[in-house]
Amino acid sequence: MTPALRQAAAAAGAEPAAPPAFDVERVRRDFPALDQTVHGKPLVYLDSAATALKPQAVIDAVTGVYSRDCANIHRAVHLLSQRATAGYERAREAVRRFVNAGSADEIIFTRGTTEGINLVAQSWGRANLREGDEVLITGLEHHSNIVPWQLVCGQTGAHLVVAPITDDGEVRLEDVKARLTDRTKIVAVAQVSNALGTVLPLRPIIDAAHDAGALVLVDGAQGAPHVGVDVQALGCDFYALSGHKLYGPTGAGALFGKRALLEEMPPYQGGGDMILSVTFEETLYAEVPHKFEAGTPNIAGVIGMGAAIEYLEALGVQAAEAHEAALLAYGTEVLEAIPGVRIVGKARDKVAVLSFVMDAAHPHDIGTIVDAEGVAIRTGHHCAQPVMERYCIAATARASLGLYNTREDIDALGRALTRVQEMFG
Amino acid sequence: MDLRELYQEVILDHGKNPRNFRFPEPSNREGQGYNPLCGDRITLRLQLDGDVITDVGFQGSGCAISQAAASTMTEAIKGRTVADAELLFGQFHTLVTDDGGPEPNMDTLGKLAAFAGVGEFPMRVKCATLAWHTLHQALEGDDASAPVKTE
Ligand SMILES: Cc1ncc(COP(=O)(O)O)c(C=O)c1O
Secondary structure (H helix, E strand, O other), X not given: OOHHHHHHHHHOOOOOOOOOOOOHHHHHHOOHHHOOEEOOEEOEEOEOOOOOOOOHHHHHHHHHHHHOOOOOOOOOOOHHHHHHHHHHHHHHHHHHHHHOOOOHHHEEEEOOHHHHHHHHHHHHHHHHOOXXXXXXXXXXXXXXXXXXXXXXXXXXXXXXXXXXXXOOOOOOHHHHHOOOOOOEEEEEEEOEOOOOOEEOOHHHHHHHHHHOOOEEEEEOOOHHHHOOOOHHHHOOOEEEEEHHHHOOOOOOEEEEEOHHHHHHOOOOOOOOOOEEEXXXXXXXXXXXXXXXXXXXXOHXXXXXXXXXXXXXXXXXXXXXXXXXXXXXXXXXXHHHOOOOEEEEOOOOOEOOEEEEXXXXXXXXXXXXXXXXXXXXXXXXXXXXXXXXXXXXOOOEEEEEOOOOOOHHHHHHHHHHHHHHHHHHO | OOHHHHOOHHHHHHHHOOOOOOOOOOOOEEEEEEEOOOOEEEEEEEEEEOOEEEEEEEEEEOOHHHHHHHHXXXXXXXXXXXXXXXXXXXXXXXXXXXXXXXXXXXXXXXXXXXXXXXXXXXXXXXXXXXXXXXXXXXXHOOOOOOOEEOO
């Protein structure tokens, strides 16, 4: 509320509406999976970057599809199919709002970020990349924003170019700019690194890429849940996200693409639902987005993803972000105070991820020991082997945050790491 | 869940100070092992005279379980015949996976019996068996350029 509005409200005798306070204890009650013990200890879930837990609203939405609105979509006139179709398209509108696309037709449902990137690489990439063209990525990408480009480069003769990361895990704009040439056709970058938590300077990267005549795909798998996105303000051409990292079900995600591009692109897969008419001589494709949605999709998953977005909207995305930012700062402090712990990835702009190594123990041993204390973290290369190589390590231990985490969770991690010291120190 | 069952003294000791952490000179067999899940890597070399393993050593990096398994394995097989080593592998495998093989003989296993607790930790079984799979590959004389993977 602006000061003027507040004044007006006060003058009218009404209490100004307070911004919704973020009550983490109430939020926690929405996530039934938190209410359990593992190895006899209360669960401390610090692996939301791998997949986030699901609120009851999402579970209910999925159950509702299978127990009531169980029908295929876009295919029948019967009521159940109408309800399923309405739920599915309502989810499309929820995603549109969430990423602030201009039109719901620019939202394609996918299995997740991986499929979204593969769709662009195979559909747009095969149609547009030529021998000698360049695809520019960065050194902190997840394998799913590397391998699809390697595949299409192999098919077309284009080259993969990589902008390096700094010792702190940042991507510098100069390093991207220095690799933009007149042969760069597309720049594919993460919004947030899953291995390091780095937030990339997307807006200037996108502007520089467009100035160089290249398109930009943003891997929003980690960005969507922790930073949010406005694709119109960013100006990116494609944006891929995964519902399951956004507190929705696994197996459902979305790809935003600018309409003009989507209309030009050939279909990704052929089948039912993506056609206008089929004869053995010729098939006319459906309009976007249906052109890219061949076959029966993950209807319940998509509807669950829509419910997850509505849950986040009701909660207040910004309040959740502030809560996570405070926790990250606290977690950084706690880890740095433990002797022999080294945090990997110290970008100034960083969210939700604490990747670390310990002198005394290998990440895999850390994972087992903290698991025995009820603390779930991930260990390994996090599908970002080039990042591990960059820091000359095989693996890290990674604690990652969700909106339900608390300072007590961080304290539990700290105590568990002290156990690691005792055992291996 | 008792972590001391997993991290027995023998394992902590060998994990921290692996024995035979060097390549034998000369050597005539090599195996490479890689666990893509956690990044554990080992290279194992041995000298085979007839069917006796006269010397063996390894290099690599990984978690305490994988390093200790490689270290204790080299101690256990040095001076043994190939047939003995494969027999030990079978016993060790049953010990850590409970795969229904013949009841492992703790006397035969000796120090290797310290890995009995691994079976309680399914995610760690591959760490314990990586070195042994690598040994098997080296003895079979498979193409050493294709590392064995524990998956
Ligand atoms: C940065 C990043 N990109 C892409 C992906 C792939 O997402 P998904 O496995 O949901 O397709 C992930 C998830 O692990 C990720 O963290």
